[in-house]
Amino acid sequence: DAGVIQSPRHEVTEMGQEVTLRCKPISGHDYLFWYRQTMMRGLELLIYFNNNVPIDDSGMPEDRFSAKMPNASFSTLKIQPSEPRDSAVYFCASRTGTGKNIQYFGAGTRLSVL
Amino acid sequence: KQEVTQIPAALSVPEGENLVLNCSFTDSAIYNLQWFRQDPGKGLTSLLLIQSSQREQTSGRLNASLDKSSGRSTLYIAASQPGDSATYLCAGLSNDYKLSFGAGTTVTVRA
Numbered sequence: 207d208a209g210v211i212q213s214p215r216h217e218v219t220e221m222g223q224e225v226t227l228r229c230k231p232i233s234g235h236d237y238l239f240w241y242r243q244t245m246m247r248g249l250e251l252l253i254y255f256n257n258n259v260p261i262d263d264s265g266m267p268e269d270r271f272s273a274k275m276p277n278a279s280f281s282t283l284k285i286q287p288s289e290p291r292d293s294a295v296y297f298c299a300s301r302t303g304t305g306k307n308i309q310y311f312g313a314g315t316r317l318s319v320l
Numbered sequence: 321k322q323e324v325t326q327i328p329a330a331l332s333v334p335e336g337e338n339l340v341l342n343c344s345f346t347d348s349a350i351y352n353l354q355w356f357r358q359d360p361g362k363g364l365t366s367l368l369l370i371q372s373s374q375r376e377q378t379s380g381r382l383n384a385s386l387d388k389s390s391g392r393s394t395l396y397i398a399a400s401q402p403g404d405s406a407t408y409l410c411a412g413l414s415n416d417y418k419l420s421f422g423a424g425t426t427v428t429v430r431a
Contacts, residue, residue, distance in 0.1 A: 210363075237417075249409070249421040262418065297363060306371070307352060307413055311363035 210312035212298050218318045224286040227315045230279055231300030239309060240273055240283050241297040249297070255281065256303070288319045322347045322412050326422035334430050339397040341425045343410035348388045350412040355384050355395050358407045358424070367408075368395070400429045 211230040219225055231238045239254040253263040258275045266273070270289070275281040285292055295316050299309040323346040333339060345353070352371050356364040368377045370386040370393065377384050381398040397404055407424040414420065 239419075248423045249411075251418055251420075254418070262416070299364075306369050307417065308354070308366050308369055309419065310366070311356075313361075313363045316361075 210298055210300055210310055212312035212315050214315060215313065216316045218320065219288055220320050221289055222287045224284065225288045225317060227283040227296050229281045229298030229312060231281070231298070232310055233279065234302065235300035236303035237301045238275060238281050239299040241299065243295045243297060252283070290319045293317055293319050322350070322414055322420035324410060324412055324420050324422040326410060326425050328425060329423065330426045332428040332430060333400055335400060335402060337400055339400050339404070339427060341395040341408050343393040343422055345391045345412045347412070347414065348391055349415060350388070351415055351417070352413045353386050353393045354411045354413065354419070356409045356411065358409060364409065402429045402431045405429050
């Protein structure tokens with residue numbers, strides 16, 4: 207398997223613009239997680255899905271953030287409108303619903319909001 | 321809410337020296353404790369996972385211990401190599417299946 211695939215790898219945008227980050231989990235994985243990593247706050251869980259259903263979105267910072275998982279092989283994280291403080295690396299991870307609960311991470315999307 | 325702390329924040333050692341990385345957590349009701357490696361500009365790679373019922377796990381030169389009663393885990397890397405240079409993060413999985421991460425220890429192994 208190719209692992210968790212995120213796109214784009216880098217995104218530079220201007221304040222106020224809409225940003226959409228994409229994630230393709232590992233085939234057969236039931237859980238999908240979105241994280242944000244910053245120097246100040248480290249790695250934070252934003253939201254996670256189980257079988258395409260959002261289970262816990264308590265980490266989503268504001269209403270400007272939204273996430274969807276229309277099917278088992280695709281998820282998006284959208285920021286509208288974007289602000290400079292949203293600049294961070296956003297990671298997607300997935301895991302199976304059984305076994306040791308090991309999460310497999312994508313390479314991340316580095317977002318810069320100017 | 322689970323709080324995870326890693327000490328030290330950075331570590332520099334000569335090649336061949338053993339590494340000891342520390343992780344502490346506030347909530348002993350963890351499901352498991354995981355150690356990850358992160359290389360610059362890359363995602364996280366799982367190194368070791370210790371279930372709550374276990375005391376340690378080993379993989380090659382890596383050994384991780386878990387003491388739930390004291391809220392501590394330690395990652396040992398034997399005979400360090402320059403290729404071990406990376407940031408190491410520990411994370412506790414709570415019973416609600418959410419991972420809480422420490423800030424990481426950045427390791428530099430000097431050749």
